[in-house]
Amino acid sequence: MQNQSTMTAPITPTDIAIAKRIQSIDPSDCQLYSEDGFWVVDLNVVRRQLERWRKELPLIRPFYAVKCNPTPRLLAFLAQSSYNLGFDCATHAEISQILNLGVPPENIIYANPCKAPSHLRYAAAASVRTMTFDNSTELYKIRQCAPDARCVIRIKLTPGAASHTDGDIETPMYDLSLKYGVTFEGARDSLLLARRLGLSVVGIAFHVGSGQADVRAYARYIVEARKVWRLAAETGHVFSLLDIGGGFMDERFEEAAGVIREVLEREFGDMMRDGNVQIIAEPGRYICAPGFTLATNVIAVRAEDEDSGGVSGKRAVYLADGMYSNINAAMWPGELTFPTVVRGRRMRAMDEAEVAPVSPVSNDSGVEFDESEGSNAGDGEVGMRMEGALQEYTVWGPTCDSSDVILKSAWLPRGIEVGDWFVFKGLGAYSVCMRNPFNGFSTEHEFYYIDE
Amino acid sequence: MQNQSTMTAPITPTDIAIAKRIQSIDPSDCQLYSEDGFWVVDLNVVRRQLERWRKELPLIRPFYAVKCNPTPRLLAFLAQSSYNLGFDCATHAEISQILNLGVPPENIIYANPCKAPSHLRYAAAASVRTMTFDNSTELYKIRQCAPDARCVIRIKLTPGAASHTDGDIETPMYDLSLKYGVTFEGARDSLLLARRLGLSVVGIAFHVGSGQADVRAYARYIVEARKVWRLAAETGHVFSLLDIGGGFMDERFEEAAGVIREVLEREFGDMMRDGNVQIIAEPGRYICAPGFTLATNVIAVRAEDEDSGGVSGKRAVYLADGMYSNINAAMWPGELTFPTVVRGRRMRAMDEAEVAPVSPVSNDSGVEFDESEGSNAGDGEVGMRMEGALQEYTVWGPTCDSSDVILKSAWLPRGIEVGDWFVFKGLGAYSVCMRNPFNGFSTEHEFYYIDE
Structure with a gap:
């Protein structure tokens, strides 16, 4: 009992x-x-989350997703911490806020596959070079506005293909693959176009969806990323970056981390040991x-x-x-x-005792006042x-x-x-x-x- | 043809x-x-809407619902217009914004039946006296914070009762009766409590719901308001204000106005001719x-x-x-x-002609570039x-x-x-x-x- x-x-x-x-x-x-x-x-709780990250995923560098909570003191705390954090930004305002904290531009990933041209020019001028894309128009924009970019291709799973293996993945709270990402076939075309435009694609990003309780989603995406990695070599790009995105939930973090470690070892283990791949993630919700x-x-x-x-x-x-x-x-x-x-x-x-006596209603309604109304009993301090x-x-x-x-x-x-x-x-x-x-x-x- | x-x-x-x-x-x-x-x-369009109001509902004074669109220049335009507008405000910030335009406090109705205490004290100090309520706790708050208030009781239809007459009213885009309003029975208790607390209740407010396409809703509510008006006399209050709320839609305005005129004449015609009732409304969407x-x-x-x-x-x-x-x-x-x-x-x-020639991919993928990609045909100026x-x-x-x-x-x-x-x-x-x-x-x- x-x-x-x-x-x-x-x-x-x-x-x-x-x-x-x-x-x-x-x-x-x-x-x-x-x-x-x-x-x-409670910044101690933030610290505890970062400690958990370091313990469970020591080889994956977290890039905090600024959009999730850009409270200035939180950002300053993260920027000054000893956890080697990077920052995932989506707009001029977010990049500017992080740079103003003294964070070097190489610690920022501009993780918005659909960037407003003026924001894109700002990022290039500020030397924020690592940025995502997922469509051909974006490549043309990057070529014009940020030709020195380190492009990262945002992928998604081919609909339906996943269910051939171990069943459908549960839908996350926010299924971002509706809005962003190219499938394997789209990736081939994009990588070829990038070559033709003289752009450098350096890696792969994915996002399992915000608030993803089904940890198998990470495994699926990592396997898919490895396929695209091979495709990159075929199309003349040298990849070095794997961005496993966000979606980490506090209550299932250790479970997700276990799956991620195992699949990364299987798919990218050799490269990790040779130092040929940097792995990052974009936690937001989990940290803040x-x-x-x-x-x-x-x-x-x-x-x-x-x-x-x-x-x-x-x-x-x-x-x-x-x-x-x-x-x-x-x-x-x-x-x-x-x-x-x-x-x-x-x-x-609310104190009934304070109600001033008033003269009775002088009409024929015959209604009595309910003296219990408005009483304010309440215990506790x-x-x-x-x-x-x-x-x-x-x-x-x-x-x-x-x-x-x-x-x-x-x-x-x-x-x-x-x-x-x-x-x-x-x-x-x-x-x-x-x-x-x-x-x-x-x-x-x-x-x-x-x-x- | x-x-x-x-x-x-x-x-x-x-x-x-x-x-x-x-x-x-x-x-x-x-x-x-x-x-x-x-x-x-286009402020001429705003003016046109006010002209339509004056033509269709000349006896009803509009109190613009500030929440709908508080753009400063729009509010200044409305405050300075010759249309005898009042303003429906729900918070300190809205009241303050309107008073700062030089609008006298008596041209404001504080039409929020559930007011934060500090906002309520501000309104009282600023001589904004006309305010809605719909529950007993609110009356206690008003007694303490704004004892000189001109209280207006916010009513709603008793669920189900309406369908006994000419069928159910369609649900508006936003059915505000879920959140605010007392039924006829609740109104009796509230009016008696107000008497006991020494508060003056001066009229009735209702709201058919925001974006109400079923114009019969106004008729139902006006009939109900007339019943509560009689109840007020029985409980010792002298009513002088009827507030028929908002919900007016641009495309059905004339139709709604016709129904409102007819039912007001039937239910409040005598009082209107004797000058014993001021009728106001709270259009927002319709105006802006x-x-x-x-x-x-x-x-x-x-x-x-x-x-x-x-x-x-x-x-x-x-x-x-x-x-x-x-x-x-x-x-x-x-x-x-x-x-x-x-x-x-x-x-x-996007201009394909600008794409710099790049060396062919030196690998075995065998993929050809699609030269039509990224073309930017587009007519028109x-x-x-x-x-x-x-x-x-x-x-x-x-x-x-x-x-x-x-x-x-x-x-x-x-x-x-x-x-x-x-x-x-x-x-x-x-x-x-x-x-x-x-x-x-x-x-x-x-x-x-x-x-x-």
Whole structure:
């Protein structure tokens, strides 16, 4: 029988930081926007992820995917770390942000197979030479704008071909092969055209898809990459770079790493030992998601019997953050971590004792006042996790948009009120980078860093 | 038989402005970000929409829904116009933006039934007194933060009740009743609580849903509002304001206005003649959508035989704008207008004659170069609409995200190349207000105004 204490998640430095900050926010007199979401970033967790990487995939150099979370202090931490990180950038702004941190241009891969011409010229002028492509038009653009480029061909599996071996690979959260990549046949034409245009193709990139739970996908792609590697030699290119992309998930990392090590040894082992191949990857989510925790305020609540005329029976809460702000993940199935609820200071207005007596209604409605309404019973201390009996809630974002719903149905602690806080752990990927100002909600949020 | 000239859309001032601007952008040497989307805003079209409103609904004062498109020059134009406009605001930022234009606070309705406490205090301090609510907690918050408020109760239809009369109303594009509003029964409790808290409730608001094509919805809601109006008298409130919300669609405006006039006359006719009711509405989309046209560049293309190994047979184009930028509408069925394609300057690189001769591949692949590849035939002048034979395309946004797709399948003019432009007319609603910087793409775009 399990000890009850092991049933409860341990208190983390992030929990303590959140509790401390929450103590200071009183919804009855707080400053404008101080109920908004704030982030606690535990850089030790980022460090732990990089240590895991070094342990599991010591021969693969990670190029952090900047798009995933370009928070300046995170990028500075990564740029200054001792983990020999590179950076995967997709646009002028991302490249510029990384170069401004003092990162040499050779530590950047411009991993966008479809580049805007003006961004491409900027990259060339900034000596960012390693860049992906996956179509003939891109080669013409590169020839004109960046003729010294070290081109990397982005491949994808031929549809259907994979299922001939050990069954279909599961679809990742985001199947990037719909948008990018050439098949083996396309690769041949592209490599020949590159030769004709006098361009140097130096390697292969692929991406199994963002959030890829089926680790066999890496194996399939590495086998395919080896085939294209041979094709490169036939078409007169000397390859030296293999980019195995991103898609790494925190919870299946060791499993994926095991598969990758095994298949790399089988397909590229000789080359690796001879120093004839540099292997890189483009993790984003894996590095930044676990260390970022969002706390955001309950700004409004609606009782069960006020929702849909008592039909649905769900209490509704409205958070200061939603899908247009830090919780863009609410739009994508499987992205959102389940929240914990932390007790905050509550509004004085909810205290029934403060209701001034008013004269009875002088009409014939005959309705009696319900004296229990608006009562604000609530146990526990400010900053503590709310626990105990559960009830069903709908959790909404703050905008006027009915699509802005975070959880349609969730069983959460009974008695959540205005002033309480929702805490979403592990929300660092594809969140802060997607905030927009819809409805006049702020895109500025506070960040607290833990780094010891 | 129709004359052919009537088959072609007439050239508008917007078309001319776009053609002129496009002339100046050469993808071969343009400045950073100059391939990005730009907007042409025809304020005469905005004026035309307001004229239509005055003609069709002269007794209803429009409060422009700022959330829909808060472009500063549009708001200034509306604030300075002679159309007696008010403004529907949902947050501190929106209220502040409108007050800074010199609009008096009484011309603002704070139409957010679930307000963040700090925003609510700001509104009270700024003398913005008219505000919506739809739950008891909100009344407690208003009592504490804005006791002098002129409260407006936001109602919704009791689910199922509507179908007893003339059939179910069609679901609008965004069914806001899922998120906001109290039913008749809830309204009674709320009105009584407001009395007990010493708050003044002055009227009723409803919203048929954003993009409501079924004009019968207005009739249903007006009938319901009349019932709540009677209930208000029974509970000791004196009502004077009816807010019929938004949801007006450009193409069905006259039809909706006819229904609204008829039902208002039947339900509120006496009160209107006696001056005992002020009627307002909250149009957003109707006012701003038709006047805004987006032009955005083709930054990459992929031939049919380069897509999915020749399986799909669709040519793919990649635009500088997508769902994270100005074309958020791509995410929502029915929002996006069909684009026209305008010929732009094209990259010199595409000119086959410029390809330098290279030595043949010295290996045994035996592959021949295809000399037709990369050819750049293309008729028509820069700035002109591309017409003629069609082919099937997939139209993608520029980010790395495979969800960032604008049109999965569209028949568009054959021969679209890097440097051409896509033009989306009528895209003014819920577009510029939703731009985010994902992947390092800019959220700054140029606006050109037509106003004569």
